[in-house]
Amino acid sequence: MGPQDPPAPQLELPPAYPDRAAWGTATRLRAWQSTALSAYFQDEPRDFLAVATPGAGKTTFALTVAAELLARRVVDRVTVVAPTEHLKTQWAEAAGRVGIPLDPTYSGGKGRTSGDYVGVAVTYAGVASNPLAHRIRTERSRTLVILDEVHHAGDALSWGEAVREAFEPARRRLSLTGTPFRSDVNPIPFVTYAPGDDGIPRSVADYTYGYAQALADHVVRPVLFLAYSGQMQWRTRAGDEVAAHLGEPLTKDLAAQALRTALDPGGSWMPAVLAAADRRLSEVRRHVPDAGGLVIATDQDSARAYAALLAPIAGEKPTVVLSDEKAASKKIARFSGGDSRWMVAVRMVSEGVDVPRLAVGVYATTTATPLFFAQAVGRFVRARKRGETASIFLPSVAALLGFAGEMEIERDHALGRAISDEGDLLAGEDGLLQQAQQAESASGEEALLPFEALGSEARFDRVLYDGAEFGHAGEVQVGSEEEMDFLGIPGLLEADQVRDLLRHRQSERARRRAAAPVVDEVAPMMSHEQLAVLRRELNSLVAAWHHRTGQPHGVTHAALRKECGGPAAAVATAAQLGKRIDTLRQWATRKSG
Numbered sequence: 369m370g371p372q373d374p375p376a377p378q379l380e381l382p383p384a385y386p387d388r389a390a391w392g393t394a395t396r397l398r399a400w401q402s403t404a405l406s407a408y409f410q411d412e413p414r415d416f417l418a419v420a421t422p423g424a425g426k427t428t429f430a431l432t433v434a435a436e437l438l439a440r441r442v443v444d445r446v447t448v449v450a451p452t453e454h455l456k457t458q459w460a461e462a463a464g465r466v467g468i469p470l471d472p473t474y475s476g477g478k479g480r481t482s483g484d485y486v487g488v489a490v491t492y493a494g495v496a497s498n499p500l501a502h503r504i505r506t507e508r509s510r511t512l513v514i515l516d517e518v519h520h521a522g523d524a525l526s527w528g529e530a531v532r533e534a535f536e537p538a539r540r541r542l543s544l545t546g547t548p549f550r551s552d553v554n555p556i557p558f559v560t561y562a563p564g565d566d567g568i569p570r571s572v573a574d575y576t577y578g579y580a581q582a583l584a585d586h587v588v589r590p591v592l593f594l595a596y597s598g599q600m601q602w603r604t605r606a607g608d609e610v611a612a613h614l615g616e617p618l619t620k621d622l623a624a625q626a627l628r629t630a631l632d633p634g635g636s637w638m639p640a641v642l643a644a645a646d647r648r649l650s651e652v653r654r655h656v657p658d659a660g661g662l663v664i665a666t667d668q669d670s671a672r673a674y675a676a677l678l679a680p681i682a683g684e685k686p687t688v689v690l691s692d693e694k695a696a697s698k699k700i701a702r703f704s705g706g707d708s709r710w711m712v713a714v715r716m717v718s719e720g721v722d723v724p725r726l727a728v729g730v731y732a733t734t735t736a737t738p739l740f741f742a743q744a745v746g747r748f749v750r751a752r753k754r755g756e757t758a759s760i761f762l763p764s765v766a767a768l769l770g771f772a773g774e775m776e777i778e779r780d781h782a783l784g785r786a787i788s789d790e791g792d793l794l795a796g797e798d799g800l801l802q803q804a805q806q807a808e809s810a811s812g813e814e815a816l817l818p819f820e821a822l823g824s825e826a827r828f829d830r831v832l833y834d835g836a837e838f839g840h841a842g843e844v845q846v847g848s849e850e851e852m853d854f855l856g857i858p859g860l861l862e863a864d865q866v867r868d869l870l871r872h873r874q875s876e877r878a879r880r881r882a883a884a885p886v887v888d889e890v891a892p893m894m895s896h897e898q899l900a901v902l903r904r905e906l907n908s909l910v911a912a913w914h915h916r917t918g919q920p921h922g923v924t925h926a927a928l929r930k931e932c933g934g935p936a937a938a939v940a941t942a943a944q945l946g947k948r949i950d951t952l953r954q955w956a957t958r959k960s961g
Contacts, residue, residue: 394875398587401429404575408433408542412442413574414560415541417518421587424745430514430542435466436510438486441541445509446470446487447502449531450494450516454697456489458722459516487511492520495534496527498865502534510539515558516697518543519739522556532557546746579749583863588749589727589758589862592834593772594648595857596641597843600629601822609822615764615829616904623765624734625819630763631666631732635824638927640846641680641730644672645761645854646681646826649728650711652859656756659859660706661728664744665714668733674732675712686710690842717912724750727859731762741771755860769908770915772832828854831870834863835916836956837909838870843901869958874953902945903937909952916956926950 393957400420400758406791408416420426420501436856437443446468460472471481475498488505504515513535515521521531524602533932541558555561561569597615602625604610612626612635614616630637634849644908645661652659663678665671675686677787688705689711703711704723726748730885731741748758762768821833827843828851844850853873861869879921932951934944 387430392472397428397432398425399578399585400581400587401425401860403434404577405432405436407575409436413537415543415560415571416575417526417543417545417559418575418577419545419573420575421579421582421588421749422743423750424546424548425587426516426544426925427459430516430539431466431468433542434463434468434512435657436512437540438468438504442511443510444486445511445516446509447488447506447535448489448514448516449535449536450489450491451520453491454518454700455521456491457697457912458515460489462878463487473901492527496530499530499534499733503537506535507537509671511535511537512542513538515541515543518545518556527789528555528557546742549602565827572935586754586862587751589751589756590759590861590866591745591749591760591864592773592854594759594761594771595635595764595769595772595832596644596761596826596846597825597829598630598637598826600626600637600824602629603625603820605819613826613904615766615769615908616900617907627736627763627765628819629821630826631670631734632821632824632949633670633677635821637824637826637898638732639677640673641732641761641824642678643681644846644851645730645759646709647730648759648761648855649682651856652757652759653709655858656725657858658725659727660703660708660723660725661710661730662723662726662747663710663730664733665712666733666773668714670732671712671714675710678710678712681939682709684709686712689713691935705927722750723747724752726750727756727758729758729760731760731768736765736767736771737775738771741768755862756860757857759857759928764908764909766908769832771920772913773912832912833870834867836870837912837953838874899942899945902942902949904950906945906949909949909956913952913956921936924952 369837371507376958399749404418404420418427419431434443434446439447446463448456448463448470450459457472460470465920468487469485470483470487470489472489474481474490475494481680490502503513515531515535521528524567532798534893535558543556543558556571560572562572564570579588596617597613599611600614601609601611602623610622610625611620614626614630618626629635632638642663645663649659649661663671663686665674671688671690673690676684686919687699687708688709689699689703690713692700700711700723702916704725707725729744729748731744733740745758745760748760762772828846828848829837829843831838831854839850839854857866857869886911907921910921910928913919913924914921928951932947934940934947937945937948940948
């Protein structure tokens with residue numbers, strides 16, 4: 369130990385510290401945490417990677433490991449590395465509750481800290497700014513380093529190099545992550561990689577606890593995804609006026625402009641979706657009185673505009689959280705401990721921030737990567753008691769629907785992974801993540817694809833749950849009976865009860881359609897617009913089937929033609945398209961069962 373650091377305080381913790389049951393927010397360890405602890409202390413490795421779904425309790429697990437290592441005198445210092453300033457404060461507060469005082473104000477240039485602290489909490493950016501100072505501090509003591517959301521060490525090659533330099537001398541390193549790893553080729557420090565069947569190296573976790581298992585254990589909430597589409601109009605920089613349907617097959621640029629038109633606070637789409645989300649929140653609050661909602665916005669201007677739209681809808685002003693505000697962390701803490709309805713934020717609560725009462729979300733950001741999506745949804749899945757259901761409102765965009773359908777898939781970090789096509793789940797993630805890291809300003813977003821939103825309308829599209837789709841009988845008006853059926857789903861249901869209720873309502877709709885009187889014996893000729901709607905519906909279902917099963921789109925279309933008959937979808941009749949849609953829904957229902 370160097371002259372700048374005081375001796376580490378000797379904690380009065382018995383070797384059987386976990387039996388004290390005083391860690392974090394839990395009164396006792398969950399089954400997965402106990403199993404992971406057994407796996408850790410069986411071999412006591414220098415490096416350990418735990419992958420656990422958001423909301424499962426990674427902080428509790430890590431602090432239990434830290435307390436036990438301190439009690440056994442294996443280590444005498446703890447360093448926590450977190451993605452953001454808010455999260456390092458949150459770590460320090462959680463550690464303080466279990467008798468591990470951490471200094472969240474420490475920086476590499478500070479040199480020393482109070483003798484009352486057992487360790488420090490820092491950010492990845494802080495480590496990258498002065499890795500040598502952190503290395504010196506790590507060398508001076510027997511140090512446990514906890515790397516929270518360790519995939520951030522791969523955000524830039526320099527960050528990974530800094531983390532490796534700073535913490536290579538550590539006695540123990542515990543890496544945590546709850547979301548899919550990045551698809552770049554930057555290896556994450558202290559993570560083991562092994563070649564898969566295809567020869568591509570992939571990360572190897574020492575313990576994995578996925579969303580599907582956590583849902584079965586009632587550790588996390590089931591999530592309903594309510595998708596909204598609609599017609600969009602905008603003017604390009606060249607002066608051309610464009611009209612397109614949100615969610616239909618478009619070029620990359622047009623799809624981006626359609627999404628941004630939908631998210632424009634001056635149109636009709638956002639007010640309609642916010643109103644629907646507030647109705648859903650009111651339904652949930654009938655059973656969970658303090659349930660709250662969160663709108664995730666692209667930039668600060670949009671966040672303020674959405675808050676202005678929400679105020680008259682909700683009857684109260686939402687909490688607006690902007691990451692460059694000094695009071696941001698305090699605002700989140702006040703909202704978490706209160707019972708107000710809504711919070712609007714940019715990226716401040718996209719990862720790691722603990723607001724357990726969040727139950728309804730609106731995904732109103734143009735950031736569309738699997739990493740960010742998983743982080744965002746992770747804010748809503750933390751279960752407080754059995755039966756709580758989370759609801760996420762999102763644009764009917766193929767990428768987002770695909771992410772929603774793959775909530776239960778576990779993924780590892782692949783080095784040199786081949787991108788098969790533009791629809792690949794992880795394709796282009798690097799560029800999108802770079803955009804997500806840009807300054808949170810409207811001007812930064814507008815510089816991407818200049819255009820002027822002219823108008824938008826919202827239509828209720830479908831509900832996604834447990835990898836299956838429900839209620840998709842063509843688009844319906846916002847506020848319709850079909851939309852209300854789904855918004856009115858009780859907010860206190862077990863996962864299997866939600867599934868049964870959705871299947872029942874789907875069957876009831878099918879029965880009502882079958883019993884409806886036929887006006888004419890000869891079906892009228894469908895207009896090109898109606899045929900286009902049916903083709904879009906079929907294509908979106910085929911895409912969802914692909915994300916769920918991995919079966920190529922062409923193979924699914926061929927299988928549907930073989931079973932239902934008729935020509936290719938481009939020249940099929942309305943009846944033929946409808947039969948294929950119903951058949952694919954039946955396949956999805958059988959697979960869910």
